Amino acid sequence: MAGLEHYNMTTNRYKYFRWTPRTAKVTFMFVGVVPTLFGILAYSTEGKWNLRAKRRGDVLTEY
Template identity: 35%
Template sequence: MAGGSPLVKYDPAIERWNAMRENAYQHFRFTPRNTIISLLGMVIVPGTILYVASQTDERWNWNGKRRGESLLSRAPEPESS
């Protein structure tokens, strides 16, 4: 609809950027930098989240807690004097 309008001015820099963005996957190579970034994003960050989640799983219990009660699932027994 607006393709041939004389009111639209095309910027060659924007056109080059669009062409580069659309064809970036054709020129991608695994360089040492790209390898490190890929490992961080696909292995190390998810692995760290999994480790933290598994260490804190079932540690906290918010069900029916009142003020002053511990949120720990296995709260330590109060010391008797």
């Protein structure tokens, strides 16, 4: 019975949402900073690792 009220709040979260400085920071982090960091990491390691058909003892880096 106690979980029913929590479920109701979860399904109607958009009705109770407010933009506060904390929610703005969290949103900015997940929308802007995290994808940017993943993009930089992916771009910087592009083509450096070849994991295809490697055996034990083989070198993973291409250069």
